[in-house]
Amino acid sequence: MADLKINFAGIIAPNPFWLASAPPTNTGYQVMRAFEAGWGGAVWKTLGQPIVNVSSRYGALNYKNDRMMGLNNIELITDRPLEVNIREMKEVKERFPNHALIASMMFETKEEWHDCIKRCEDVGVDGFELNFGCPHGMCERGMGSAVGQNPDVCEKITSWVMEAATKPVIVKLTPNITDITKAGLAAQRGGANAVSLINTINSVTRVDLETFEPMPSVNGYSTHGGYCGPAVKPIALNMVSALAAHPDFHLPISGIGGIETWRDSAEFILMGASSVQVCTAVMHYGFRIVTDMITGMSDYLDSKNMKAIEDLVGHTAHRVKRWEELDLNYKVVAHIDPGTCIGCQLCYIACEDGAHQSIALQEGTRVPAIKEESCVGCNLCSLVCPVDDCISMVKVNTGKEKLVWAEHPANPHQIAAIH
Numbered sequence: 001m002a003d004l005k006i007n008f009a010g011i012i013a014p015n016p017f018w019l020a021s022a023p024p025t026n027t028g029y030q031v032m033r034a035f036e037a038g039w040g041g042a043v044w045k046t047l048g049q050p051i052v053n054v055s056s057r058y059g060a061l062n063y064k065n066d067r068m069m070g071l072n073n074i075e076l077i078t079d080r081p082l083e084v085n086i087r088e089m090k091e092v093k094e095r096f097p098n099h100a101l102i103a104s105m106m107f108e109t110k111e112e113w114h115d116c117i118k119r120c121e122d123v124g125v126d127g128f129e130l131n132f133g134c135p136h137g138m139c140e141r142g143m144g145s146a147v148g149q150n151p152d153v154c155e156k157i158t159s160w161v162m163e164a165a166t167k168p169v170i171v172k173l174t175p176n177i178t179d180i181t182k183a184g185l186a187a188q189r190g191g192a193n194a195v196s197l198i199n200t201i202n203s204v205t206r207v208d209l210e211t212f213e214p215m216p217s218v219n220g221y222s223t224h225g226g227y228c229g230p231a232v233k234p235i236a237l238n239m240v241s242a243l244a245a246h247p248d249f250h251l252p253i254s255g256i257g258g259i260e261t262w263r264d265s266a267e268f269i270l271m272g273a274s275s276v277q278v279c280t281a282v283m284h285y286g287f288r289i290v291t292d293m294i295t296g297m298s299d300y301l302d303s304k305n306m307k308a309i310e311d312l313v314g315h316t317a318h319r320v321k322r323w324e325e326l327d328l329n330y331k332v333v334a335h336i337d338p339g340t341c342i343g344c345q346l347c348y349i350a351c352e353d354g355a356h357q358s359i360a361l362q363e364g365t366r367v368p369a370i371k372e373e374s375c376v377g378c379n380l381c382s383l384v385c386p387v388d389d390c391i392s393m394v395k396v397n398t399g400k401e402k403l404v405w406a407e408h409p410a411n412p413h414q415i416a417a418i419h
């Protein structure tokens with residue numbers, strides 16, 4: 001059986017499944033129950049100067065019958081006194097010495113950072129996470145994403161922390177930025193031991209059509225909040241991939257954003273993460289989801305003949321290329337399995353109105369037919385088909401060599417070179 005134990009930038013944990021800094025890590029009571037349930041690590045709800053939270057504070061995007069496909073919040077960092085948090089972190093470490101306990105922090109001055117680092121180290125935390133990502137409330141005060149969006153400031157504050165910390169330091173990055181690699185490289189220059197990403201994405205989820213209120217409403221008004229949950233997973237995966245593939249970036253990555261299952265976790269790990277963090281899925285379904293994550297990941301590693309999580313890390317990272325590097329002579333076409341087709345003809349409508357008019361209806365049957373000669377292999381029909389694996393994309397042997405855009409005759413630079 002595969003070993004799920006990890007060593008993430010020097011932080012040892014029984015498995016790669018950690019709770020992200022958020023409401024599930026607000027108290028010692030919760031973190032201890034999470035560890036009992038099987039979570040390998042927890043990043044404590046961000047510590048900082050006292051704040052006050054609003055009521056209400058969450059909004060959601062439901063998609064048809066699925067609740068909370070995206071979650072939005074206008075909550076700030078911990079609203080509990082620092083000494084209470086530190087006392088409870090000590091209790092957690094005493095009861096669970098082998099689990100990873102990370103203190104998330106956000107402060108303004110160097111002295112405040114240093115003071116909190118010392119107090120957290122005194123109670124035995126295993127590492128720190130610097131919250132440079134919160135997109136609401138704190139950034140207006142020059143913290144959170146205001147730091148993560150400015151590489152120079154990110155580098156400087158990271159270096160302040162590195163002066164005091166003797167435990168590993170993770171910089172948590174904001175996705176509210178054009179190029180995540182700039183922030184990641186700044187954290188690296190500042191001396192960070194690892195990065196984690198993503199924090200939440202700027203968003204307003206909904207307007208109440210009766211009252212005209214933006215949601216979540218605070219007495220009729222709202223503010224932009226942070227978006228997370230399953231809807232953000234593709235954005236997070238892209239950002240992890242951009243950092244993992246960057247030739248100058250060499251730090252371990254903790255992947256965050258829309259992770260609900262061992263499969264989501266495995267995708268982040270394949271893309272280059274070596275631990276993962278979860279918030280929304282636990283807020284939705286509770287700590288118990290980790291049981292399936294552990295058994296699923298363990299079985300998956302066994303099925304791939306892998307002995308440890310580290311064997312899985314990064315296998316996909318090098319496969320995300322620039323568009324210019326893709327083979328323009330590679331070709332697939334759609335193929336319908338008449339045995340499983342239920343004749344709904346959704347594929348026909350999608351291709352006819354939204355793609356390339358390459359599916360025909362046939363006399364005497366509800367099963368449509370693919371016009372292979374005009375099918376461009378866009379995937380749309382297979383994405384809309386409600387039956388799993390009913391439409392597959394089949395490779396066509398074109399007999400042509402690999403051809404990238406730089407060498408393609410239609411490339412204007414190539415044409416200039418020919419003439």
Ligand SMILES: Cc1cc2nc3c(=O)[nH]c(=O)nc-3n(C[C@H](O)[C@H](O)[C@H](O)COP(=O)(O)O)c2cc1C
Nearest residue numbers: 020021022046073198199228229257258278279280
């Ligand atoms: C209600 C709420 C509060 C959060 N508070 C914090 C916080 O205090 N510090 C922090 O670094 N991230 C905070 N986050 C962001 C999460 O740690 C995580 O980065 C984000 O939710 C993406 O993961 P998910 O899709 O699994 O939720 C919060 C998220 C939510 C939903």
Ligand code: SF4
Nearest residue numbers: 341342344345347385
């Ligand atoms: S969408 Fe799928 S099930 Fe529906 S007609 Fe097309 S192939 Fe058949």
Ligand code: SF4
Nearest residue numbers: 351375376378379381
């Ligand atoms: S792959 Fe695209 S072009 Fe081909 S049949 Fe399906 S929808 Fe049409």
